[in-house]
Amino acid sequence: MSTKSVQPKNIDTRDRILDAAEELFVEHGFAATSLRAIATRADVNLAATNYHFGSKMGLLGSVFHRHIFPVNEERLKRLKALERSERSLTLNEILEALFLPLIEGLPHERLPALMGRIFSEPESITKPIIEKEFAEVAARFQAAIVKVLPDLPIEILRWRFHLMIGSMIHMLKFQSPIGSEYSRDMFTKGIEELINYSVAGLSRGQNLQGNPDQQVNHQEISK
Amino acid sequence: MSTKSVQPKNIDTRDRILDAAEELFVEHGFAATSLRAIATRADVNLAATNYHFGSKMGLLGSVFHRHIFPVNEERLKRLKALERSERSLTLNEILEALFLPLIEGLPHERLPALMGRIFSEPESITKPIIEKEFAEVAARFQAAIVKVLPDLPIEILRWRFHLMIGSMIHMLKFQSPIGSEYSRDMFTKGIEELINYSVAGLSRGQNLQGNPDQQVNHQEISK
DNA sequence: ATTCGATTTAAACGATCGTTTGATTGAATG
DNA sequence: CATTCAATCAAACGATCGTTTAAATCGAAT
Known part of the structure; x- marks a missing residue:
């Protein structure tokens, strides 16, 4: 919000989601990969995917x-x-x-x-x-x-x-x-x-x- | 069943499903195309897709x-x-x-x-x-x-x-x-x-x- | 006219989907 | 200590998925 960029407190979650999504997208394609599968593999809560990336397309x-x-x-x-x-x-x-x-x-x-x-x-x-x-x-x-x-x-x-x-x-x-x-x-x-x-x-x-x-x-x- | 090959009575249905599936697979890909969308476009009953082709993969x-x-x-x-x-x-x-x-x-x-x-x-x-x-x-x-x-x-x-x-x-x-x-x-x-x-x-x-x-x-x- | 197998149909099955909500956490700020 | 706010969480939303069931329909053979 301020002019200084705010560092996300927990970059682990974001990156773990990205890593998991990447693997699953490569393996099964976009449409056949569910956000639930991504969240499970990343070991984060399902809602975290939408919280950090807005939507499935945003995540991609x-x-x-x-x-x-x-x-x-x-x-x-x-x-x-x-x-x-x-x-x-x-x-x-x-x-x-x-x-x-x-x-x-x-x-x-x-x-x-x-x-x-x-x-x-x-x-x-x-x-x-x-x-x-x-x-x-x-x-x-x-x-x-x-x-x-x-x-x-x-x-x-x-x-x-x-x-x-x-x-x-x-x-x-x-x-x-x-x-x-x-x-x-x-x-x-x-x-x-x-x-x-x-x-x-x-x-x-x-x-x-x-x-x-x-x-x-x-x-x-x-x- | 007999040694003579049995012609399906209504090849219209089969072919209409194939045509519709083809168009939708090309446009949206396999995973993102639903059998319901195919059946609707082909103007046939949903169950006809499984009846004639066994499964979505069989249809593909x-x-x-x-x-x-x-x-x-x-x-x-x-x-x-x-x-x-x-x-x-x-x-x-x-x-x-x-x-x-x-x-x-x-x-x-x-x-x-x-x-x-x-x-x-x-x-x-x-x-x-x-x-x-x-x-x-x-x-x-x-x-x-x-x-x-x-x-x-x-x-x-x-x-x-x-x-x-x-x-x-x-x-x-x-x-x-x-x-x-x-x-x-x-x-x-x-x-x-x-x-x-x-x-x-x-x-x-x-x-x-x-x-x-x-x-x-x-x-x-x-x- | 009746039987029979092939086809079509409506309806439902259980499962899974992307997304949203509202409460809760926890660390930094004053 | 009190306040704040980004982050996480469990739970649920309505929608849609592939597949199955069982009854209805139809044409051809008996």
């Missing part, structure tokens, strides 16, 4: 924001750092700025699965959240990609960007290819593959400008 | 099977036709056999959205369905792709196949890139882009055998 928003906000901050920070240099960027650099924050300084082991799940919810649930959290990141990175692929018609680039996001979501959701077991190394490898795959898909048929390094892989793999 | 299975089965049949038919020829196949041909049945002779306009939604449900829901409907298609196409990319380590190929499926699901779910309006032409264009994108991603760094056409794009990327 908070669960998501907690982990994705720092990742998106890091993404924008890296992109801005790249853009401050005056040379023209490479597609590889841009996608690294977009995807590597998902594993470097990973704020929480459960973030990837959480992102994968939220993006999979029906649009009525995800739309406000995605617009709030991702509007800026999506716009800025798409603009950056346009710059390195100037000859690609915009409608094709939109499709490819769309396909890239789909790969990312699916990869985050399962975290290892079907039939393989999860491990941190496996996941890291997946992010690298995601970057390679996306570079190839986005730039198909295009002359890439910028650092020729990014074509090295391309060449050295061709025997 | 039937909704999905109805449209995806013919598509998967067509996919396998095309792949087998390719494999009967004795020349070595191209990646492009294989992916066309995998993706073009989604638009050619499209059994139902709503299939893409339905596939996109089902694949997005929590694993506890989708796992039995996906295993039942897609096990053979996934195995056969993955094997075919291995043959045209013999030098690609299997763990990398698994990731790339995984990323490709992610692109497909996302593309089916939205049917047009964010910010663009849906049209049948737009969707067809998206399938074509999906094939191009996947060829580039899967074959990145690989020498493709078969029709050299598909390498043209690949080469012109390197300036």
Whole structure:
């Protein structure tokens, strides 16, 4: 109420609710997870969920924001750092700025699965959240990609960007290819593959400008 | 009961339930759709849903099977036709056999959205369905792709196949890139882009055998 | 005309849902 | 010590859920 921000006395409760909600949302989805199950797992009173987060949707928003906000901050920070240099960027650099924050300084082991799940919810649930959290990141990175692929018609680039996001979501959701077991190394490898795959898909048929390094892989793999 | 299959007397009810369920599942997801809402939209009695399909899960299975089965049949038919020829196949041909049945002779306009939604449900829901409907298609196409990319380590190929499926699901779910309006032409264009994108991603760094056409794009990327 | 199985129906089952209420706690403030 | 207020609690709100029951209805075969 005062101008000084009031610290909540008991941050344990809030955080325990967030932790429990996160686990259950990932496992069963939003609609199939009850506030009672969350409260039970968090070992708090049922009414505490509404007291701290207003509603079930509010809780979902908070669960998501907690982990994705720092990742998106890091993404924008890296992109801005790249853009401050005056040379023209490479597609590889841009996608690294977009995807590597998902594993470097990973704020929480459960973030990837959480992102994968939220993006999979029906649009009525995800739309406000995605617009709030991702509007800026999506716009800025798409603009950056346009710059390195100037000859690609915009409608094709939109499709490819769309396909890239789909790969990312699916990869985050399962975290290892079907039939393989999860491990941190496996996941890291997946992010690298995601970057390679996306570079190839986005730039198909295009002359890439910028650092020729990014074509090295391309060449050295061709025997 | 007899050896002759008994035709249900009133296929109207069954089909009306399937139609209604399909629309509502796509729009709101499985958990958030009630059997009462389905029965109301289908203009049938609530108990009819359990009578004809046993349970809500049974209904979901039937909704999905109805449209995806013919598509998967067509996919396998095309792949087998390719494999009967004795020349070595191209990646492009294989992916066309995998993706073009989604638009050619499209059994139902709503299939893409339905596939996109089902694949997005929590694993506890989708796992039995996906295993039942897609096990053979996934195995056969993955094997075919291995043959045209013999030098690609299997763990990398698994990731790339995984990323490709992610692109497909996302593309089916939205049917047009964010910010663009849906049209049948737009969707067809998206399938074509999906094939191009996947060829580039899967074959990145690989020498493709078969029709050299598909390498043209690949080469012109390197300036 | 009657029988019979398949289908439809109204009604209810017990369970669970998100949210709200009003009392109670407990630590900080004066 | 008295006051205050954020936080917690048990309990209940009305609504809705998937499923089941048992009677009613219908068409075709006997």
